[in-house]
Amino acid sequence: MKLINKKNEKILADNLEIANGYFSRMRGLLGRKSLEKGKGMYINSCNSIHSFFMKFKFDAVFINKKNEVIYLIEHMPAWRVSKICFSACSVIELPSGVIKDTQTNIGDLLEFSD
Secondary structure: OEEEEOOOOEEEEOEEEEEOOHHHHHHOOOOOOOOOOOEEEEEEOOOOOEOOOOOOOEEEEEEOOOOEEEEEEEEEOOOOEOOOOOOOOEEEEEEOOHHHHOOOOOOOEEEEEO
16 A cells, blocks of 8 residues: 655655554564565554564654544654554554655645555
8 A cells, every 4th residue: 555645745655554453553563673665554543652672763643534644753762652642543654754755744634545
């Protein structure tokens, strides 16, 4: 799955994995040594994340039901817990630097496509 910022047509990920089951959401990116450019994890039904046991930094984009960006975390280090973003319905975890490189901001509309 591809993820595009509709405001500027920049691609955040062109190989987005979906985590929508209990165990896949809990596992997320755990066990990986890195997250390559173009890849990411779409965690559905999620309003908070953690980076316990992670081996790399990553960016996180919190979106609401309309796919609007409502909260951003850049370069999230290991052993952290994000704030609970009550209005978020999903989180997209991306390689560190994607938020800056794609000029993604709060209020931007994201689009998922195949």
